[in-house]
Amino acid sequence: MLEEVKKSLEASPIVKKGDYNYFVNPISDGVPTMKPSMLRELANVVKEHVDMDIDKIVAIEAMGIHLATALSLATDIPFVIIRKRQYGLEGEKEISQKTGYGSSKLYINDLKEGEKILLIDDVVSTGGTLISTLNALKELNIDIKAAVAVIEKGEGKKLVEKETGIPIFSVVKLDVIDGKVVIEKTIED
Numbered sequence: 421m422l423e424e425v426k427k428s429l430e431a432s433p434i435v436k437k438g439d440y441n442y443f444v445n446p447i448s449d450g451v452p453t454m455k456p457s458m459l460r461e462l463a464n465v466v467k468e469h470v471d472m473d474i475d476k477i478v479a480i481e482a483m484g485i486h487l488a489t490a491l492s493l494a495t496d497i498p499f500v501i502i503r504k505r506q507y508g509l510e511g512e513k514e515i516s517q518k519t520g521y522g523s524s525k526l527y528i529n530d531l532k533e534g535e536k537i538l539l540i541d542d543v544v545s546t547g548g549t550l551i552s553t554l555n556a557l558k559e560l561n562i563d564i565k566a567a568v569a570v571i572e573k574g575e576g577k578k579l580v581e582k583e584t585g586i587p588i589f590s591v592v593k594l595d596v597i598d599g600k601v602v603i604e605k606t607i608e609d
C-alpha cells in the first residue's frame with residue numbers, strides 16, 4: 421500500500437517560487453498525470469482512517485477538489501468547495517489565505533451552523549491556509565469532525581493544531597531536502 425504514492429512523490433520535480441522549494445506532483449498539482457489507482461488509494465486510506473460520520477465533505481480550491489470528489493464517490497457523501505471566486509450569495513464568508521509563496525481570498529458558501537464536516541486539502545505546509553480556513557469554519561459554528569491534508573510538508577501541521585485546536589490527519593509527511601522530496605513517514609509506518 422502507498423508504494424505508488426511514495427514513488428510518485430519521490431519523483432516530484434522541484435521548482436522555485438521565490439525562495440520556496442515547491443514540489444510538483446499529481447496529488448498537489450494534477451501534474452504530471454494522476455493515475456486513477458493512486459487517487460482511489462488515497463480516498464480509501466482517508467475513508468479507513470477518518471471518522472466519516474459527517475454530513476458533507478468540504479474541499480479547498482483548487483487542489484482539494486479532486487480529492488474530495490474521489491472521497492465523495494467512495495462514500496456517497498456530498499461535497500462543497502471553498503472557492504477562490506466570490507459569488508456574493510447570502511451568508512457567504514470571505515477568508516484571507518496566505519501560503520509560503522502567495523496569498524488570495526477564499527469564499528465559504530452553503531455550510532450551515534452545526535453541520536458535521538470533513539475538511540480536505542492536498543498539502544499543509546506553512547499552515548496558513550488551514551489556520552484561516554478552520555478558524556473561519558469555527559466562527560460559522562460548523563462542526564468540524566475531521567481535517568485532512570493528504571501531504572504534510574515541513575512543520576506547519578503542528579502550528580495549525582496549536583492555533584486551531586483541531587487535529588490534522590495526513591497520509592504522508594515529507595520535506596524537500598537538497599532539491600529532492602524526502603519521505604519522512606506515512607500513515608502506515
Ligand SMILES: O=P(O)(O)OC[C@H]1O[C@H](OP(=O)(O)OP(=O)(O)O)[C@H](O)[C@@H]1O
Pocket residue numbers: 480481482483484518519520541542543544545546547548549550576
Ligand atoms: O500550508 P500552506 O503554506 O498554506 O500551503 C498549503 C496550500 O497551498 C496550496 O494552495 P495554493 O494556494 O497554491 O492553491 P491551489 O490549490 O489552487 O494550487 C495547497 O493546495 C494548500 O491549499
Ligand code: HPA
Pocket residue numbers: 441442443444445448449519543544545573
Ligand atoms: O511544495 C508544494 N507543492 C505543491 N503544493 C503545495 N502547497 C504548498 N506547498 C506546496
